Amino acid sequence: MSSTQDIYDAIIIGAGTSGSYVALGLVQGGMKCLMLEAGHDFDKNSYPQSELDANSQLFWGGGVELNSSADIGFLRPKVVGGGSVVNQALMDRFDDLAFDSWREASGVDYFTREYMEQWYDKAAEQISIQTVPEAYRNGNADVFRNGFEANGYCYAPLQRAQKDCGHAQGNSCIVCLGGCKRDSKQSTPITGLKRAREAGLELRADFEVEHIEARDGEVRVGGRGRDGSPSNYRARRLVLAAGAIGNSKLLLASGFQSKLPALGHNFHTHPQYMNLALYEEPVDAFKGPLQSYKSADHHFRHSGFKLENVFAPPVAIAMLIPGFGRLHQRYMKKMRHFACIEVAVRDSSPGRIRLKRNGDLLIEKTLNDEDKRRRDNGRDALRNIFYATGASEIIEGNVAIGLHLQGGCNMGLSGGHSVTGPDFKLHGYDNIYTADSSIFPNAPGLNPAFTIMALSIKAAADILAEEGR
């Protein structure tokens, strides 16, 4: 085993949304930090070119991981930049409904819109956020808007972390989900993480952490590089930013469950269902900006679902449409005529992340009757939208997709029911922190990334204050 004698001020595990912004705060505060990331360090010229290569090279499990009943597919990013590289970059500030339920579930009193506003503002300083100009919204956006207006539903333009998508030059954003080839999407490798590296952050990519140990006032971290060679590192503090599944997996593999009985519990995913509709005229949903509108309907929000206009690249669409052989081919030939709207459920039934005896991941997550009711309410609304705009056929997605992976190290006041305290420290540990998606007390029903950024910036400020820097 190779061993590094250096003792870092902090090691950050995971170079995704949270890790990048915690690291930025810490190195700017003068701390000597090492970041370890299992995924590869790409740039705009080296991101995979095809959809299949992007799936297999930027995600864990070769593209998708399944729950134990194989009816929810999770897309878990594995790349320097994490979710910020492969996501749709939609930025939401949480509303009162989300923060009230977080406060109730966790007992943490700073979960209020008023208090969090300052941290959202700090997050907004780090990236460019835009709405897609009306002139460039595509045919899929037209279906969404017209259908909402015909039914009297409320909608709003989406806020995206982007800088120059080149819509005026006819650029199509569908490839954006495999890493932005024009450095428009505000992924962390060109924003927060770039600044952190410039300020002295050491990054080791292609390195999977397998084990952590807290001993004698320091933390030891062991893992393997891409070629299988092991390395160990030491630090005074550890920041877990491996995401909802990654943090639980690592802590379970390292035996932390004896002190943290809630570890791996309270796992939520906002199960999403893509629904397609066929139109006589071409919709060309894959052209231009990927997404433009979201539902902003009070009734939808309180019914536990949201709708967004979205389209997937061709391979994903091929997996979503039904049938085999000629039937499947008949649908695929109509690719230009599909519109697509996604229903995302604010899931009320928590799942659980566990390890099998051999150490493999086991994700137990189902929809209870209430969650199914929420999904079906969403489908009712989208049927109204599609038929009001002249759809001839609707294909309802039956496979749930989990993109917003949350919980497993939920924040709360007591060690029995939660894993992380309001000071971002694991209960009972004075030098292990997490501020990523794993700390969510429940499913907010809104896009999580901007709140993860805000909380991570706050966590870094809290750690620096503790350090007296």
Ligand SMILES: Cc1cc2nc3c(=O)[nH]c(=O)nc-3n(C[C@H](O)[C@H](O)[C@H](O)COP(=O)(O)OP(=O)(O)OC[C@H]3O[C@@H](n4cnc5c(N)ncnc54)[C@H](O)[C@@H]3O)c2cc1C
């Ligand atoms: C296709 C897609 C679309 C999405 N769209 C949106 C959107 O529009 N808006 C929004 O708000 N959210 C969206 N999300 C969700 C959002 O991207 C995530 O919630 C967010 O990135 C989570 O941040 P995180 O820091 O918790 O984890 P991540 O960003 O996932 O980062 C975790 C990192 O840790 C690394 N890691 C894990 N385990 C280890 C280990 N053992 N050793 C070393 N490294 C490890 C991973 O490889 C990963 O890079 C989307 C997600 C996907 C997949």
